[in-house]
Amino acid sequence: MEELIIKDLLINDQIRINGDVRVVGENGEQLGIMNIQEAKAIAEEKSLDLAVISPNAVPPVCKVMNYGKYRYEQQKKEKEAKNKQKTIETKTIRFGLNIGAHDVEYRAKQAKDFLLKGNKVKANMRLSGRENAFADKGIETLKNFAEIMDEFATVEVAPFKEGRYINMVLAPKK
DSSP states (O other), X not given: OOOOOOOOOEEGGGOOOOSEEEEEOTTSOEEEEEEHHHHHXXXXXXXXXXXXXXXXXXXXXXXXXXXXXXXXXXXXXXXXXXXXXXXXXXXXXXXOTTOOHHHHHHHHHHHHHHHHTTOEEEEEEEOOGGGGGGHHHHHHHHHHHHHHGGGTEEEEEEEEXXXXXXXXXXXXXX
């Protein structure tokens, strides 16, 4: 199981503040500015924890709360936020330099399926040996592929040559 990242608060005996602090009650009511020992006594009297919420404020702000319940709520919120995130995958479709028209159409059909599912598509063409001399033809092929996909995708990265490869990235239309 992945460990969720929660900002830990200083509580009870971990608090190293000397002097006065502003204390907030468990229901959000202001209890006023008092000495740290008095604030700890109030929290202990209610069988709750004293946590430093804002250590950089003047005076620092502490809250009387049930720290275990607070941590549980924070974990729950983080988990919910993580579940709502949508991950976008990048699917790769490979081309050859001398690819036929029907094969380009077939790859366009595959790319359409990927794009409709919300994924990005990386069109990749590997040039080998003498094919490097005809990189312009490869770039043209990928541009034609982009025109076929124009209804479903926008070109995020135009075709470009990188070493032995020609790459292009398509993103789904909104």
